[in-house]
Amino acid sequence: MYYCKPIACLRKHYSETNRLIKSEYSIFPDQRYYFYDFAHIHYSQLVREVELNNQYPYIVGISGASGSIISKKFITALLERDLKVVTIFSNASKLVWDQELKTSYQSDVNKWSEYPNYTNYAVGDLTAPIASGSVHTNGMVIVPCSMNSVASLANGITNNLLLRSADVCMKEKRPLTIIPRETPLHAIHLSNLSKLASLGATIMPTDPPFYLNLKTLDQIVNYFVYKLLIQLGIEVELPPDYRYTG
Ligand SMILES: Cc1cc2nc3c(=O)[nH]c(=O)nc-3n(C[C@H](O)[C@H](O)[C@H](O)COP(=O)(O)O)c2cc1C
Structure with a gap:
């Protein structure tokens, strides 16, 4: 697993697999993290980046x-x-x-x-x-x-x-x-x-x-x-x- 720019990874992953998220796990109740293939992204960051790229x-x-x-x-x-x-x-x-x-x-x-x-x-x-x-x-x-x-x-x-x-x-x-x-x-x-x-x-x-x-x-x-x-x-x-x- 390695870290990279989440939105670009998400777009590539989504276009290849038609699935946005592979799995989800929690560390703290209010801090959800998503894990998929090669990105490890804080939930709020992921949502923010997806929204920003598509809506604004x-x-x-x-x-x-x-x-x-x-x-x-x-x-x-x-x-x-x-x-x-x-x-x-x-x-x-x-x-x-x-x-x-x-x-x-x-x-x-x-x-x-x-x-x-x-x-x-x-x-x-x-x-x-x-x-x-x-x-x-x-x-x-x-x-x-x-x-x-x-x-x-x-x-x-x-x-x-x-x-x-x-x-x-x-x-x-x-x-x-x-x-x-x-x-x-x-x-x-x-x-x-x-x-x-x-x-x-x-x-x-x-x-x-x-x-x-x-x-x-x-x-x-x-x-x-x-x-x-x-x-x-x-x-x-x-x-x-x-x-x-x-
Ligand atoms: C054909 C042409 C090419 C220009 N090339 C440059 C350039 O490469 N770099 C630069 O700083 N100014 C260049 N200028 C000058 C700027 O257009 C000028 O300083 C202008 O006031 C910039 O205004 P702006 O920042 O509002 O666009 C060029 C002007 C012309 C007419």
């Missing part, structure tokens, strides 16, 4: 740094897994999106709107539900994250919905994953990222796995999106083509 949205903030292709693939990957997704595009991100993907962000928002689990809020809409800490979410990923948004967050500036939602995640101690994109980084960038890490944010640069000798940008982006899904506990492991085999 993942917020995806897209700021004006390079890397729109990563957000596009990531948002699509969440929707294809029937997860709830809320997106917020900063004003600068719309310019970058149009330049990098040669398509308007609005046309992608329109396509995603066909999924019942998808919502997009305008970055200026500070009345959107996710601006309030009392509205529950699965946390937020900012992909890509500009140094401007990093600096704002590190200093508590929340004058648009993207920043406010991320600030809410930090104050409510919900997962916040930041995919920073800038090179080289100067000392203020590094100090701001360090501040966010010390507040509990996960800082996840997009560095490619050079050791895998991936040939195309598409492969490198797919690899990173998988790493992100694993980081969030949505997937358990990389597909065989992306695994290090020594």
